[in-house]
Amino acid sequence: MPDKITISINGTEIKTEEGKSILSVCKENDIHIPVMCHFPGLTDVGACRLCLCEVKGYNKLLPACTTLVAENMEIQTHTEKLKEYRRVIVEMFFSERNHMCSICVANTNCELQDMATEVGMQHVRFPFLNQECAVDASHPKYVIDHNRCIMCTRCVRVCSEVEGAHNWDVKNRGYNARVISDFDQPWGESETCTSCGKCLNVCPTGALWAKGSVQGKLDKFPEKITDLIEKRGIH
CATH class of the missing domain: 3.10.20.740 (Ubiquitin-like (UB roll))
Structure with a gap:
């Protein structure tokens, strides 16, 4: 013990x-x-x-x-130092990519929005980078919008550790970091994706969503993934 x-x-x-x-x-x-x-x-x-x-x-x-x-x-x-640090981090999340909350499928069902409220974010003090991020809708069922990705890598880990498909990975670092499918090819051309949807359910933002989802109506079921992990005894 x-x-x-x-x-x-x-x-x-x-x-x-x-x-x-x-x-x-x-x-x-x-x-x-x-x-x-x-x-x-x-x-x-x-x-x-x-x-x-x-x-x-x-x-x-x-x-x-x-x-x-x-x-x-x-x-x-x-501590006050940590509270301010966390506010800065959340503001940087918003400034780095293009989080247009009002037109996002995850609006009101978004962990990043909730976190902004939790840390007391009032506005973004940093210049927006306005990156030109791709939207990959090549998959028959799902879409990945890199504009809303915060590089948390939950999708990478759930695909690898729970589904065992290893479809997702990360290329580059910092400003240029991106989640990629297989060897950086369109998601719809992936030979490893099983279309299980686990990545959608763990994504904290609107970066991953099912086709047909509309503004503010994205359904996520993270508890299903948690329940599956517990029953399998993965950790």
Whole structure:
């Protein structure tokens, strides 16, 4: 059995076990930490940086989803510094791609919108990059709109870890990063996609959607993926 350890989160002493992430311990103790790339049961990658925490003894912020707890670790999850940092991150999400919420199929059913409200975003303080991002509608059932992608890689991980198809991957880095199908070919030409729709159900924005969806009427069922993962005992 894992060794029992004692840590401190926001000044409260907590008994837990080695091998757990800060995020999982926070969840067990009803301490909410904002996340966008995390999805229950999928491998954590620390892509969105929203779960960054302050840990005593470290001169940089650490992602709660990929940082394991250790004996006597002192963690702060909601300092003013972190709150401002998270606001900046969300504003950068909006400025980097073209999130036209009013005409998006995921309007009012979007985790990015919810996160903007949670972190108290009032406006975007950064210049919009106005990238020319492609919309791939070559698949007979689904569409991927790169304008609304925040590079959380949930789709990549659910396709690989749950469906086992490995259709999605990421090319390039930073500004030029894109989710690609197979070897960067149109989604409709993919030889690995099973058309299962799991990627649509874990996508936090309107980047992935089923054809026929209309403005503000995108249906997502992330709980189906969570239930499937739990029943399979993947994690």
